[in-house]
Structures are given as C-alpha cells and as structure tokens.
Amino acid sequence: GAGVSQSPSNKVTEKGKDVELRCDPISGHTALYWxxxxxxxxxxxxxxxxxxxxxxxxxxxxxxxxxxxxxxSVSTLTIQRTQQEDSAVYLCASSFRLAGGEQFFGPGTRLTVL
Amino acid sequence: EDQVTQSPEALRLQEGESSSLNCSYTVSGLRGLFWYRQDPGKGPEFLFTLYSAGEEKEKERLKATLTKKKSFLHITAPKPEDSATYLCAVQIGTYKYIFGTGTRLKVLA
Incomplete structure (x- = not known):
C-alpha cells in the first residue's frame, strides 16, 4: 500500500512569509508525528x-x-512569519499504535527561508 | 538529561569488511530502542525494535543487539548498497522519542 506522503517536497520562501506543509499518513494509522x-x-x-x-x-x-x-488523517504544519533558522527538513511519521512502536516516515519537506 | 549518542559519526568500509555501529543512551526509562536507515533525500526507514537487554534482531547483513546502556548494529560483509545514515532512537515516554545524530556509512566497492 501507499506510504506516508508529504508535500511539497521542496519549499523556498522569503523571510516573513507563511508556509504550510502537508502530511498524508498511512491509512488506518492513528498516531502522527512531526x-x-x-x-x-x-x-x-x-x-x-x-x-x-x-x-x-x-x-x-x-x-x-x-x-x-x-x-x-491529513495533517498540516503551518509556520508563520518564517525566519532563516526555520530552514530544515520537516519530516512526518505515522504509526499504527497510539503509544509507541515503530514509525513510518514520509520523504520530508525541505524548507529554505531566504 | 535524556541523551542518545551515536559513534562513529562517519565510517568508511571496504566491501566485505564487517564492523559495528554504536548507540549509547542515558535515559530515565527505556521503553524501546529503534534502528532506522536513512538514504539521502528520504525519510528514515524502520529496521529493528529492541525492548530488553540481551535481545537480538537480524535482517540480512544487519544484526542489532541491546545492552543496559548501549545498542550495537553489526554489519556483516557489507555491500555498497548498505551505504546510508543509520539512526538510533529511544522511546522514553508514551509517544516521545529521542534520536541520535546518526552514523554515515559508506561502503566502497
């Protein structure tokens, strides 16, 4: 089946702008992590x-x-008024178990704040 | 303070040269230790879970072991396709995990 998906894969933005990062977990996974x-x-x-x-x-x-x-299901991480120190890869993971256990990661969103 | 330390930071091996990656942890209550593999530009991929000292898990050329304060990921006769960053993580709460900074492994043909 499909794994965890994230979008966009890359995001370049200017300092001060808002960004939204999306995560689609594996169907049926109740736990979701950023x-x-x-x-x-x-x-x-x-x-x-x-x-x-x-x-x-x-x-x-x-x-x-x-x-x-x-x-x-779907989760959105929003960063307002982005700063250069926000530049990083943002990873989403989901898990079948509510508490603990292995996590299944998405490919990540690489955020660059200029 | 809860902490996970991985060593070495980077490791270069010749194809077929076996070695071990180390993960040391200082946590108040270990609920599980996890090993992941991460390829460039991708998210971590789950490899093993260990729960108690003395436990061992194997998968192809990889073998993970757990002691009271350390875990080892032993790679037997590695191949170039084993090149990746290997991450260790400990679960310290119901949903809280602490990740190490990883060991970058490069296997040369």
Whole structure:
C-alpha cells in the first residue's frame, strides 16, 4: 500500500512569509508525528497527534508554529512569519499504535527561508 | 538529561569488511530502542525494535543487539548498497522519542 506522503517536497520562501506543509499518513494509522531535521542534528520532536487531538505540543519551537489534523488523517504544519533558522527538513511519521512502536516516515519537506 | 549518542559519526568500509555501529543512551526509562536507515533525500526507514537487554534482531547483513546502556548494529560483509545514515532512537515516554545524530556509512566497492 501507499506510504506516508508529504508535500511539497521542496519549499523556498522569503523571510516573513507563511508556509504550510502537508502530511498524508498511512491509512488506518492513528498516531502522527512531526519532526524537524537540521544538518548535523538529530530529529527534533515537534508535535504528536492521537487521532485529531494533539496532547503534546511542547516541541513546537515558538508560537509561530502550529499544526492541525482533520478527519484523523491529513495533517498540516503551518509556520508563520518564517525566519532563516526555520530552514530544515520537516519530516512526518505515522504509526499504527497510539503509544509507541515503530514509525513510518514520509520523504520530508525541505524548507529554505531566504 | 535524556541523551542518545551515536559513534562513529562517519565510517568508511571496504566491501566485505564487517564492523559495528554504536548507540549509547542515558535515559530515565527505556521503553524501546529503534534502528532506522536513512538514504539521502528520504525519510528514515524502520529496521529493528529492541525492548530488553540481551535481545537480538537480524535482517540480512544487519544484526542489532541491546545492552543496559548501549545498542550495537553489526554489519556483516557489507555491500555498497548498505551505504546510508543509520539512526538510533529511544522511546522514553508514551509517544516521545529521542534520536541520535546518526552514523554515515559508506561502503566502497
């Protein structure tokens, strides 16, 4: 079956603009995660969704970051007023289990803020 | 502080030259340790899950083991197609994972 998909694959934007990153998880996967991967850094946890609700938003770097998930499926990560330090690869992962277990990752969105 | 450290950062092997990648962790409560493979421009791909010290898992040329404070990913007779970045992650909460920075493996033909 289809894996996790993300769009766009690449996004170049100007500082101060808003961007939306989309994630389509594997059908039937209830848990959804967003991570950020910067060069030379480990994956940084951003947010976790259990169905449509996000019990933990503690990883969001600032209030410029927000995320939502609708219908227990597609999720959107929005970054407002982008800054150069937001440049990174944003990865989405889904999991069949609500708590723990292996995660299935999408290919990521490479965000470049000029 | 919960921490995951992988070594070496980079490793170059000749085809057929076996070696091990290391993952050390300092966490308050380990719920599972995961190994992933990441190819350039792609997301991590799940390889193994280990839950308790002494556990071992194998897949083709890869073997993962777990001790109380470390995990090892042993690669036997590697091939060029094994070249990738290998990531170690520990689960420390219901849905919280800490990832290491990875080991970049290059296998030369």
């Amino acid at each position: 991570y950020r991967q910067s060069l030379g850094q480990g994956l940084e946890f951003l947010i976790y969704f259990q169905g449509n609700s996000a019990p933990d938003k503690s990883g969001l770097p600032s209030d410029r970051f927000s995320a939502e998930r609708t219908g227990g």
